[in-house]
Amino acid sequence: MTLLRFLIAAILATAAFAQVTAPARAQDGPLRIEITEGVIEPLPFALPTFIAETPEAQSWAQRITDVVAADLTGTGLFRRIPSDAFVTQVTEFTPSVTYANWKAINAQALITGAVSVTGGQINVKFRLFDVFSEAPLGEGLQFGGTEQSWRRLAHKVSDAVYSRITGETGYFDSRVVFVSEQGPKNARQKRLAVMDYDGANVQYLTDSGSLVLAPRFSPTGDRVLYTSYETGFPQIYELNVGSVSRTQLPVPAESMTFAPRYAPDGRTIVFSAAINGNTDIYTLVPGAAPRQLTNAPSIETAPSYSPDGSQIVFESDRSGSPQLYVMPAGGGEPRRISFGEGRYGTPVWSPRGDLIAFTKQNAGRFHIGVMRTDGSEERLLTASFLDEGPTWAPNGRVIMFTRESAGAGGQPGLFSVDVSGRNLKQVPTPNAASDPAWSPLLP
């Protein structure tokens, strides 16, 4: 029997990146999507609607199944086989299945599940089967939570399936903080908002009374840093997501501050301060005075820590145009890493540590791109009138960013793209939206 193995190139497009992925496997082996170079062939899977084990679980079972299907197909790595193609229906949540029935429709993976509801608590169980190996792929798992958290339960199922098939951690049970925008271009109103990674469950964190910009999640996802014009001048704030209370941070005297981001320790904050027209990078540790990391007459902004906290990549125009530089986290001589044509900005270090995503402006177009941390192997993933501000999914495989259309009626929206440049799509939001920042995977 041939055990089909899928080589899916979804994520990495060039051979040089192959070393960060698992090595290629032999032709025979368990069900596995290898994320490596090659041609995309989405993996066909069967996902019968989860079984309702209690009467009130019926609608939840349908909704949870729909979210799992949307998560998996939304990656571009998987293709759901329509249920009317099934030769058999799943009516019980059993540890064994008749593999021949699923082979007949060429399903490579079968996902079965069951949902029960008792006293407002939802319980979701699922199993994943490797159809051509005729074996379960991992143990059955269950997740429980309140009715309000039903989408998270679905995302957790999706994360487990994705992880078992790709060998990578998932990113579905995560949130995105962003800026929701309304009003005309010359008087835009902006509010901080959070949503699920797929655009569901939007909640607003601030009102539209003050201009707010560029939020960032803390490494634990419980706090958000952002810039607000609450005082009439740009200043950095920290907001507790749970209580929605915010604190103005201590900054250098006579400064305008912006571009705040957390260090991986969740305590240290790096930010930009403009003093007498000159913008440099500073850090802030609770209880201590701000510390200046760069000291140059040029613009230094848009800092981002490496995931091990040892280095900072940032944007500077010291060479005459905005370019990317890396320096030790404590400050010190920066090393330029961007050398292509055009202007580079908003570098963001991948959570895997292997790549830096950036905005590039060249020949009247904007791009989101990635490069290795030494600046080599630059690849542009997108192109449009205005793309900017990439943020990484927690597993470092997907990038979300702002895309704004041109002209008087121009509006920003949120888009996502694989690190390969594939699967570009808009993330639905209720209003115009900008400046997304992805949370870590939720616990």
Place this chain on the structure above:
Amino acid sequence: MTLPRAALLLSLALGLAACSSPARFGAGGPGADGAPLSAGGGFGSGADGVTSGPLDPASPEYFSQTVGDRVLFAVDQSTLNDEARRALSAQAQWLMSNPGYTAIVEGHADEQGTREYNLALGARRAASARDYLVAQGVAASRLRTVTYGKERPIEVCSTEACYAQNRRAVTVIAAGAAVS
């Protein structure tokens, strides 16, 4: 925070700016929505009680309409050209003739750039204009700068004709900041 509370804060802030204490910039500024910013060569709302007849030369309206409240910059630049220096010299004259007012110099950028770079660029432009005013004799303590980056364009098209108008520094006479 609820909207009414934000409105209250804003009115408090404006109230603070209206008094003549040394901390007049403490919580003032153009405010949340930067009402003065929409004055595209004229008055945004027309609801400010401006009636026909010559403007009072000592009024902020005279400053913005007749003296001229803005200077423009080349792409990515914060250096002042001859025209900008002439405009700022006139602004400095007015400010020195009307010592009761303070001013906020706003720096702006066009949309061709990332948000945070443009904030830094706007700060540079505002400081450039402010420094020139100070060099002309305006007390530095009367001036404060703010950057809006590309957040508050005055022209909304996506061509150089609009970008050129958006790369600007605007001197906004602080509302009600006259010292009695």
